[in-house]
Amino acid sequence: MKETQFDRSLLVSDYAYHIIQQSFQRFVDQEEEVFQDQDPEALHQMRVGMRRFRTAIQVFGKAIALPQGVNNSSIGKIARILGETRDLDVLKQDLITRYQPLLQNSEQAKFEKVIHHLHQKRGQSFLKLKKTLKSDRYQTLKQSMQDWLAQPTYTKIGDLPVLEILPDLLLPLICQLFIHSGWLVGTTIQTGTVSLIPFENSDELHQQLRKFSHFLHDLRKQIKGVRYQSEFFADFYAESYRERVQEFKQIQEILGTLQDHVVLRNFLETTLKESLDKVLPSIEQAIQEDANVFWQIWQPLQAQYLSSEFRKSLRSFLTEPLT
Template sequence: MKKTTAKDAKTFGDWAYLAIAKHYKKMVKHEVGVLADQDPEELHQMRVGMRRLRSAIAGFAPALSLPKASNSRKVGKIARILGELRDLDVLSETLTQHYQPLLPQAEQKPLDRVFKTINKRRGKTFDRVKSTLEGKSYRKLKQGFTKWLEQPEYRAIAQVPIPVVLPDLLLPQVSQILLHPGWLVGAEIEKETLKVVEISDPLSINKLLENDAAPLHDLRKEAKRSRYQMELFASFYGKEYKQQLSDIKEIQTILGEIQDSFVLAEFLNPLLKSNLADRMPALWEILVKTRQKKWHDWQILQQKFLNVKTRQNLRATVQKPTTSKVKSTRRRRSPARKKTS
């Protein structure tokens, strides 16, 4: 059958096909590199491909009829296994590049023991990744996607022109992120207005982040979902949409860096057999100062997204696709409407 290309894509189903094909191919492209285990970037790129593939399946779900072996849950399960290995790589890289050079000699020795533990765990985790990628479930998942890409099956709504359904696809996710309780961490309601509470003391910020780690981490995941879904349709919108997308990506990045600092501390504490602040005070001070800086960066975005105008603009933007792709699609459809009327 004739494969859909970006040039001739018109419908909801056409764009679903393009997204799934793109991210599936990215996933498969890096499989050999992951199994070779020579370059950590291969693992990173394969994991990105799987996460975006899962996002595409979720974003286009109303139009899709995928094989059971190739659903979002199956992709997510394998992506999480790869994620465990990737987390260890990031942990090792972060310690090596960002923290180790700043530490005094007295804190280098305990860090050497930490690296040995990371390497040991990584070996076991890689064995699990290898058995997964060479296993039956992953093989069936690939077979399912390959078959679907050769002979795609859709639901009836896939025939609808993409501009018609874009707002309906994006507005629910916009609501999800705007209504998230994580926005209220470190904020208060004053005279019916949401307001950020300024905190400058590093220890007070650290305590706040420890107490409210769960909603902030969950908001980070919601920002990631929103980013991935919005990126699927970025070509249908203009500059304002892309700026809003950039802000959401920044939310994910900043909250992720805060979360990573806590993950690092939680990983080190049991290995050091004592509190990080007592055993490695220089590293602890660096982490606290990093959290302070990231918290202030976060509050700038927090204040922006608590603003009524920002929220109204985001809702309004997704309801008005404005790019030339949408306009050209509408022009192509005009004769058809006239002919059938």
Template sequence: MSASLKSQSRLLKRVLANPDCLGAYAHRTVQKHFKKAIKQKRRVLKDTDPEALHQMRVGLRRLRAAIELFDHAVDLPAPLRDRSLAKIARRLGGVRDLDVLLLWLQNFCQTTELSDAEQTALQRVEADIHQQRQKRFRRMRRELKRDRYADWVEATQQWLAEPRYRLPALIPIELVAPDLLLPLVGEMLQHPGWLVGTAQTQPLRPLKRMSLQQINRCLAAQSDLLHDLRKRMKHLRYQSEFFIDLYTPAYAALVKDFRQLQDTLGSLQDEAVISDCLAQTLGSTWAEQVPSLAQFFTQERRQLWKAWQAMQAQYLDPAFRQQLRQAMLRSREAMSA
């Protein structure tokens, strides 16, 4: 046996002997989300329940988040590191995004009193989305049946059965968790999206009493920043949730707040996506053809912006930021020490 294999064998034994080290924790996390993702494949291909696609997509997202977070402690084979996983996730996401649009439109039609003309217009939109979905589903199905997907599954299963680690895998998870979390929180707090719609004064605060026209202009100019902030919050939430069991209920409450912020920004983004779909099918005058939906968007946008500004003010507050940083430092073990 070569020196490198002997070293890896000794390292593996030490990790296996210590279930509370970083390597063992990473292995359990990867295994959990890998199993959750791949078990949905058959149901996804049957295409009878959109929830299966949603669960597979979320499982893959969490798996990618775990691989990224623990990369320095685990020695993964090439198929787990290349772009195969990202491409599979994109194919699933493309179909899931249209499922969400269809569910939203169907719910709106069922809960809103619409004129015959409005119903006809929205039926045209739904038909176009269905057609797009069929095309995306065919591409997704091909991806899931390709050798690349099978190779990725096999390589992951092989690594889970015979994992390889790097030296940081031996660090106790309670000791290293804050060091993993604090950089993620720091990146999130420095995101430029927090500055959208703020007064150019110190301390930073959201602009007060913005008119609908001002809100619309702000979203038109900087919606990409808010969308990117939403993705950052989702990524942070996934990676923070890996450590829920190590921390106090106060930490869990903060992670739950990440979800609330993500959902609010997601609803603002959904409006923009739905509006684009309406424009593609009905043209630029879609608001005149479906006035009930245009009015709903106007009312909802005010409410969503108000909710966003309340959370924005909280995350710009120095005291809250310090509270957030402190929460990442205070694991259950640190509290009991």
């Protein structure tokens, strides 16, 4: 693709096929290793591949004519099963490497109970995952895509040059990102003006995290789609575009760490049936310290993405691909 990427005759259909085939193959190639369950990285890569594939279907949806069994809903149901098992792998790694060394002797017994429960839950989740990958739903999805890749079909949009409609492909997800409620967590609004809650008001900020973490989790999912979409078209823009892609990745990782804390707290309190500060105060203290670090890193990015000038500049930049 690199040899023709700036050829004004490069069609949407050709580029859509390239991205979709690449994304599809990325998760299919991981199947065998996922079944073996020896390396958690295989499951991670399969999950990422599924998400990239889902984003590709969304971005090129107007240009491709897919089989009925291949749609956002069917892909999402399978991706969620992958995500459940992957989240437990991340949780186990965090508990053992990040939090276990912090424990007091009095907390060890409770922690061992948590790890035992985690092993059981992960085993059940993996059985569910294997069942899903052997299911008619997944096999139909895979076969339908293989058939489409062998004989792809497109709409009339697919006959247009990529460069002609590139901004129209990119801007929808970007604009949805800009109006996401997650950017407003940790802010106040008076007479239409948005202000960040000062970092010194840490208690209020922590309350915002506990109350509105679901908005930030959803923002993370939105930013993932924007990141993958942006990576699809990185070769069509100036180098500064790649810097923006890296920033999307940074935001995703920051919000990912925050979501890991939410999952961790919920899992621990559900397993032990008590508030975290009572049963594992060392972990509670570590989470609070990480929350302080989160706001220090997050607020400059948050201020940038709340800026109307920044949004205007990014929207304008996306309308000017390299020619």
